[in-house]
Amino acid sequence: MMLNLSGRKTLQIQTPEGVVFNLTVAGLFTRFLAWTVDGAAVMAASSFITICTAFMAIISPDFANALSIILYAVISVGYGIYTEWKWRGQSWGKRLLRLRVIDASGLKLQLSQIIIRNLLRPVDLLPACYLLGGSFAFWNRRGQRLGDLAANTVVVAIPVAFTINTQSIKEAKYNSFRDYPHLESRLRQRVKPVEAALALDAILRRDEISPEARVELFKDIANYFRDLVPFEEKVDDMITDEQFVRNVVASIYRQNSARQPKSSGLELNVPTV
Numbered sequence: 130m131m132l133n134l135s136g137r138k139t140l141q142i143q144t145p146e147g148v149v150f151n152l153t154v155a156g157l158f159t160r161f162l163a164w165t166v167d168g169a170a171v172m173a174a175s176s177f178i179t180i181c182t183a184f185m186a187i188i189s190p191d192f193a194n195a196l197s198i199i200l201y202a203v204i205s206v207g208y209g210i211y212t213e214w215k216w217r218g219q220s221w222g223k224r225l226l227r228l229r230v231i232d233a234s235g236l237k238l239q240l241s242q243i244i245i246r247n248l249l250r251p252v253d254l255l256p257a258c259y260l261l262g263g264s265f266a267f268w269n270r271r272g273q274r275l276g277d278l279a280a281n282t283v284v285v286a287i288p289v290a291f292t293i294n295t296q297s298i299k300e301a302k303y304n305s306f307r308d309y310p311h312l313e314s315r316l317r318q319r320v321k322p323v324e325a326a327l328a329l330d331a332i333l334r335r336d337e338i339s340p341e342a343r344v345e346l347f348k349d350i351a352n353y354f355r356d357l358v359p360f361e362e363k364v365d366d367m368i369t370d371e372q373f374v375r376n377v378v379a380s381i382y383r384q385n386s387a388r389q390p391k392s393s394g395l396e397l398n399v400p401t402v
Contacts, residue, residue, distance in 0.1 A: 138272055140283055142235035154272040155228045155284040157263055163222030164259065170221050171208050175201045209247040214240055217321070227287040229323070233271060234281065246276035287323060306380045313380040315358045325381050328354075328374050335371070347371040 138154035178200045186193035212220040218230035218238050230246070232238050253262025253274045262274035271283050306313055328350055335343055351370035354377050368376070 138270065140233075140271060140285060152231070152283075152285040155286045157266055157272070159226050159228065159286065160266075160272075160284060161259065161263075163220070163226040163228055166222030166225055167208065167212075167220050171205050174204050174208070178204065206247050206250065209250065210243055213243045213247070218243075223284075228284055229287055230282050230284050232281065233273075233277075233283045238282070242280040242282050245280040246282055249276035249279055252276070306376045312358060312360060316354070316377060316380050319357050320354070320377075320381060324353075325378065329378050332371075332375060332378060344370070347374050350374050351377075 140152045140154055142152065175197075179197055182193045182197045182200070185196065209220055213223075213230055216224065219228070223229060230238065230243070232242065250262075253259055253265075253276055255261045259274070262276070265278070266272045266274045269278070271277075273283060277283060306316075331346060331350060335347075338346060347370040351373040354374070
């Protein structure tokens with residue numbers, strides 16, 4: 130953990146293959162804004178539930194009140210669990226404010242971690258407006274509230290894209306993906322900017338990794354993309370995992386490269402990692 134030039138906390142993650150990524154920890158104010166957006170979404174859903182249960186008050190007011198309380202508790206906790214799992218660490222508020230929950234060690238975010246951090250959210254809210262959780266996050270070097278500490282998660286900021294020179298990355302003379310525009314379209318739709326940047330960073334640093342670790346790294350990345358966008362066997366037949374990843378990166382950013390000056394090589398807009 131260290132501070133960047135702007136004074137914000139930076140999380141440094143090193144993969145088993147020796148690749149290091151620097152991620153900016155989300156600020157408390159930005160997280161608070163994201164929470165207000167999520168809170169508004171929960172309140173809107175709760176209001177709808179209250180209207181529905183109001184009809185039951187005619188039969189039994191006590192039962193209607195108890196049901197409203199139970200449903201509100203389920204919605205307030207279930208909302209965070211469902212959205213963060215569905216959108217891989219993001220809720221409506223986090224998507225709007227460009228934040229994401231990740232595993233503190235850089236591993237794949239697990240459903241159990243999402244459940245734990247959301248179940249402890251009511252504790253972090255004590256006594257009001259995240260005073261307890263905010264205090265822990267302020268003094269914690271990773272900006273973790275109690276739920277994050279228990280789940281071993283960190284909330285990071287997804288930075289605004291910047292221009293990076295990728296002249297050193299040369300696409301194969303023949304990219305087999307070009308014959309399948311529907312697959313390239315799915316890649317551009319489903320691959321997150323951060324994921325594309327991680328793949329790009331792995332390609333840029335491939336010579337810094339030992340041969341054995343390099344093979345395993347690109348195997349993991351290629352399998353991830355294959356799971357995300359199923360490919361027909363003939364599409365990536367007879368190419369290595371590393372070339373598969375290079376083709377994926379080239380397919381995602383090809384539209385951007387067409388707009389760049391030829392004299393400066395490829396200039397692709399990718400997010401900072």
